[in-house]
Amino acid sequence: MIDMSQGTPHRRWRYRAQRLAGGSSFVAGNQLTLLQNGQAYFPAIEAAFDRARHEIHLQTYIYENDATGQRVTTALRRAVLRGVRVCVLIDGFGSRNLPPEVRKRMRSDGVNLLIYRPEISPWTFRRKRLRRMHRKIVVVDRDIAFVGGINIIGDGTASDARAPRYDYAVAVEGPLVEAIRLAAQRLWSRLAWRSLRKELARRVELPTSTVAGGSMSAAFLLRDNVRHRRDIEAAYLQAIRQAQSEILLAHAYFLPGLEFRHALAGAVRRGVRVVVLLQGKVEYRLEHYAVQALYGSLLDKGIEIYEYRKSFLHAKVAVIDGHWATIGSSNIDPFSLLLSLEANLVVDDEVFGARFARMLKETVKTDGWRIEAKSWNQQPAYLRFFSWLSYGLLRLMRGLSGYVRENDRARGE
Structure with missing residues (x-):
């Protein structure tokens, strides 16, 4: 395990536009x-x-x-x-x-x-x-x-x-x-x-709410198979590409496509610390070992990987630079990003983001098991083969679903 108690660097960025990639707007006063x-x-x-x-x-x-x-x-x-x-x-x-x-x-x-x-x-x-x-x-x-x-x-x-x-x-x-x-x-x-x-x-006519809001800005994002196919993924990519100091990701299932992996690698090259907290317990074998197929390439790019082994990790969240955060139902995998109906909230608020970042770092510090590149690369060949076999089967299932983006075909994804 590794000490992650250090605070987020003070260098900040803010969305100057009121729209996320995909067209959704930030709404103030929440x-x-x-x-x-x-x-x-x-x-x-x-x-x-x-x-x-x-x-x-x-x-x-x-x-x-x-x-x-x-x-x-x-x-x-x-x-x-x-x-x-x-x-x-x-x-x-x-x-x-x-x-x-x-x-x-x-x-x-x-x-x-x-x-x-x-x-x-x-x-x-x-x-x-x-x-x-x-x-x-x-x-x-x-x-x-x-x-x-x-x-x-x-x-x-x-x-x-x-x-x-x-x-x-x-x-x-x-x-x-x-x-x-x-x-x-x-x-x-x-x-x-x-x-x-x-x-x-039938729709019910509702009176205007009398509940007071607050001062936080947030946006509501959907993923569907019609107008909002890439909204959640696009919001992630937009934030990752603008990150200046720190990216914290916690996901039950993490099988990012090539574009997403390139964005994370680009952030590392800019000096951004990228930390990924993933499922450590085996809940669904196929998904679990398919995720591990990407460990080697992610570690080689300087991305820190931790496994949560205290219980089953079901979170699908991220905090970037201590103020941009997303919480929702969408994993970073083909089923969430390309197939299922999903809903995420994106928050742009320093108080909310800083508190959330502290919570995630404390979880990684106390309950995260760090995967080291050297020890991972010495895994037995049969385990690596099984991981890549699982990864290939999941990609085959995505292909059988009938949904493959044109740019995925072009990249061989």
Whole structure:
């Protein structure tokens, strides 16, 4: 392990334009609260549900019927009983373990429930099966929204119940809530029409929020397969290419394309410190070993790699130069950047960014295991072969999905 307690250098840069790459705008006047792990997140959304007066949107990849899921379901039921319209959108694959009787009971209780791509039979192969709804969004009236990487599932794991998943979300109050609400509403309406349940597509007229905002600037980014295919990736690249002192990345799955890897290498050549915190425990073998296939080339370029081995790392976050930060559902891998529906928040605020950077550095210092280039390059040949085989299989799966960007073809990516 290595000491990362040193502070971020004082040299700063700011976005002079009000737009991110991809066209999304920064919106000023927000109050943003960083929430680490389900221990902070679930009480916050439950309290928001209990304050709801008109409408709740909850969109999540995984919805489990564990103690946490049951607690959330009960809070939604309380809102329905007060006359609140509750719209829950889950992914058919991610939430495949949610029992049919639970779904039926939620609907009978008055919860409007839709399933994104419910056909998941392994015997019916379709290219679109790899395109999932991976967003984690909660919106309550026009008052508060939550964006991050936390699913509706308890923090504990079967293998290590005492160690929570490492993850983040952000509570948003202020004018940006409306953009998040409209995005959730558009996806909900589209799925309602596609599911031939047009009665669920109706929109509720909501009063203007009376919740005070704050002084923070942030932007809400989506990734879809229509107008916003590259918005999240483009925002990352824009920030990395402007970085002056430090880039901190923490990702459950990290399989960047050639353009992204070149941007990180270019930052190192400019004297920027690049630190990547990755999953150390094996959760999904194929993805885990595919990520390791890139370790050698990243280390050779001067990028520092640490593995988080305390529990399962589920975060999808970054902080650059102590003020630019992003938190959301998007990993840096082909499934997030090229296939799935994702949602990230980008924050440009020195107080928020500096605090977040300190938290990430403390995690790396106390729970990160540094991967050294010399020892990694001495790995047995069969392990490196297995890593590259896993990497190749994931690329093949991306190709079978039917989505390969033209510039990826040109580069052989």
